[in-house]
Amino acid sequence: MSDFDFSFNNEDPEKKNLDQNVIYDIVIIGAGPGGLTAAIYAGRSRLNTIVLEKVSAGGQIAVSDWVENYPGFPDGISGRELVERFKKQAEKFGAKIIINEVLSIRKEKNLFYLNTESVEIKTKSVILSTGSEPVKLPVPEEEKFRGKGISYCATCDAAFFKDKIVCVIGGGDTALHETVYLSKLARKVILMHRRNKFRAAKMLQEELFANPKVEFKLGYVPIRILGNKRVEGIEIENVETHQRENLSVDGIFGAIGEKPNSELVNNLVELTERGFVKTDEDKETSLKGLFAVGDVTDTPLRQVVTACSDGAIAVTSAEKYMRDLER
Amino acid sequence: MEKLLKEKDEEYVRQLFEQNLKDPVELVLFLEKEDGERLNHFNEQYQPYIEEIAKEISSISDKVKLTVHKGNLEKEKEYGVKNISALFVEGKNTNKNVVYYGMPSGHEFSSVLEDIIDVSRGETDLNLSIKETVKRISSNVEILVFVTPTCPYCPKAVRTAHQFAMENKLINGIMVEATEFPEWSKKYSVYGVPKIIINDKVQFEGAVPESAFLNSIYEALGIKIVL
Numbered sequence: 001m002s003d004f005d006f007s008f009n010n011e012d013p014e015k016k017n018l019d020q021n022v023i024y025d026i027v028i029i030g031a032g033p034g035g036l037t038a039a040i041y042a043g044r045s046r047l048n049t050i051v052l053e054k055v056s057a058g059g060q061i062a063v064s065d066w067v068e069n070y071p072g073f074p075d076g077i078s079g080r081e082l083v084e085r086f087k088k089q090a091e092k093f094g095a096k097i098i099i100n101e102v103l104s105i106r107k108e109k110n111l112f113y114l115n116t117e118s119v120e121i122k123t124k125s126v127i128l129s130t131g132s133e134p135v136k137l138p139v140p141e142e143e144k145f146r147g148k149g150i151s152y153c154a155t156c157d158a159a160f161f162k163d164k165i166v167c168v169i170g171g172g173d174t175a176l177h178e179t180v181y182l183s184k185l186a187r188k189v190i191l192m193h194r195r196n197k198f199r200a201a202k203m204l205q206e207e208l209f210a211n212p213k214v215e216f217k218l219g220y221v222p223i224r225i226l227g228n229k230r231v232e233g234i235e236i237e238n239v240e241t242h243q244r245e246n247l248s249v250d251g252i253f254g255a256i257g258e259k260p261n262s263e264l265v266n267n268l269v270e271l272t273e274r275g276f277v278k279t280d281e282d283k284e285t286s287l288k289g290l291f292a293v294g295d296v297t298d299t300p301l302r303q304v305v306t307a308c309s310d311g312a313i314a315v316t317s318a319e320k321y322m323r324d325l326e327r
Numbered sequence: 328m329e330k331l332l333k334e335k336d337e338e339y340v341r342q343l344f345e346q347n348l349k350d351p352v353e354l355v356l357f358l359e360k361e362d363g364e365r366l367n368h369f370n371e372q373y374q375p376y377i378e379e380i381a382k383e384i385s386s387i388s389d390k391v392k393l394t395v396h397k398g399n400l401e402k403e404k405e406y407g408v409k410n411i412s413a414l415f416v417e418g419k420n421t422n423k424n425v426v427y428y429g430m431p432s433g434h435e436f437s438s439v440l441e442d443i444i445d446v447s448r449g450e451t452d453l454n455l456s457i458k459e460t461v462k463r464i465s466s467n468v469e470i471l472v473f474v475t476p477t478c479p480y481c482p483k484a485v486r487t488a489h490q491f492a493m494e495n496k497l498i499n500g501i502m503v504e505a506t507e508f509p510e511w512s513k514k515y516s517v518y519g520v521p522k523i524i525i526n527d528k529v530q531f532e533g534a535v536p537e538s539a540f541l542n543s544i545y546e547a548l549g550i551k552i553v554l
Contacts, residue, residue: 004331004376004380004430004432004433004476005432005433005436005476006331006332006333006336006380006432006436007333007336007436054536055479055480055483055534056434056479056480056482056483056534058479062479063479080479099483101536117454117536117537118452118454118455146519146532147517147518147519147522147532147533148516148518148519149518149519150519151518151519153478153480153519155477155478156475156477156478156479156480156481156519156520157475157478157518157519157520158477159475159477159505159506160505160506160512160517160518160519161518229516230516230518231518251518
């Protein structure tokens with residue numbers, strides 16, 4: 001009982017004191033690892049920078065229970081603590097993180113105009129680090145049962161499934177991490193994946209294979225969710241035999257992939273077919289002065305460490321872009 | 328009891344309060360008596376901790392006063408207390424309508440501090456057009472926001488509900504720590520957070536922009552608006 005947490009984390013008490021009259025050097029949209037790393041580099045370069053965040057700092061890593069592959073933390077670190085450290089480091093170099101949503105972006109004569117929830121601001125360059133969000137489960141009842149047994153955030157919602165049976169769907173790192181986390185509370189976790197092999201790191205797989213609370217359903221896809229007012233079960237189908245069966249579960253956690261949060265720029269820059277933002281090796285998009293980093297981009301790997309790397313590169317590129325403008 | 332706030336966090340709060348507090352704020356905390364019959368398995372464990380953290384917060388600034396009522400049914404009626412524990416943040420612009428049921432720890436701790444600042448300053452940082460629309464609401468609105476302390480998306484929903492309440496005395500902004508009140512959560516089928524219920528009519532999950540939140544209030548009141 002004594003493990004209540006009264007330390008400071010995501011919400012920033014910083015007011016929405018955006019300055020309409022200044023021209024910022026860089027506005028970073030999204031305060032996940034990529035955006036916060038960009039803020040660290042921009043701060044150290046003494047650029048007039050703000051970070052605008054829609055919900056709360058950290059992005060998806062803030063809901064990761066434990067991060068074990070970020071260098072420098074041999075014993076691992078909680079996602080929340082890691083974010084807190086990124087934030088502190090960015091603030092130390094003068095970054096301002098403001099909770100405010102950017103509603104639209106336009107560019108006129110080398111200046112970007114960002115329409116936010118409160119005012120319109122001006123900036124010379126933009127770093128888009130809006131990340132991605134979980135793809136919704138492809139079952140007809142998804143909307144009906146979302147929040148009523150279907151969840152995409154184990155750290156948020158695991159408490160409702162204490163001693164219950166839950167099903168995690170997916171085969172990547174996220175799915176296996178969620179399974180590890182849920183197995184601490186739930187009576188049983190069924191991990192279901194459409195392929196016969198997991199994509200996740202081997203070490204994670206080994207950890208789960210040794211976990212007596214975890215049961216595997218490989219080569220299965222979800223067909224529909226069963227239940228009246230809330231999730232009571234799931235009908236699944238074997239991808240080879242097409243045989244169907246019903247599982248009794250109280251909760252279903254989806255981790256079947258990521259959808260980019262690129263709506264803000266979908267009329268401004270080139271996107272891939274799936275909506276990820278295309279960038280060059282300088283992290284610049286098809287629109288000069290607009291850079292993109294991390295999960296929202298068309299990148300071969302979506303990890304904290306790659307997002308951080310992108311953030312550092314983007315600031316260096318933005319600086320060069322601004323120098324060229326002045327010439 | 329050992330102090331709950333770490334030294335560095337206490338120092339942070341002190342600076343935050345020094346820079347931002349203007350008018351006095353009263354934290355009004357409702358608990359049950361030590362031998363009270365409303366103590367149950369859940370709040371019995373939580374009570375001492377919430378009292379301690381409220382004491383620690385109020386001791387940081389002269390502008391934050393704490394009043395604790397234990398088993399005071401008359402006062403509970405006056406405040407419309409629905410459950411134990413309840414923590415109200417009161418100032419000159421509030422109407423016993425900014426409240427936390429259960430422990431505001433984890434991600435919610437910052438919400439309490441931000442509420443104290445807003446109430447003390449007598450203003451919120453809501454967008455002007457939203458503010459004006461909120462002020463125009465002329466019926467009673469009750470917003471329940473169910474949260475867990477480990478949910479990073481929840482403070483946005485709690486703060487929006489509370490800021491709406493600060494802008495309009497008819498709006499009651501209520502946070503409920505879902506794991507602390509299993510029966511309450513069950514009543515509204517809470518299996519994911521944040522879950523927002525407005526006037527028992529409209530419900531939605533997730534942190535949404537203030538304008539969408541406001542639209543849901545109007546929906547609960549049976550009014551369609553275009554912002």
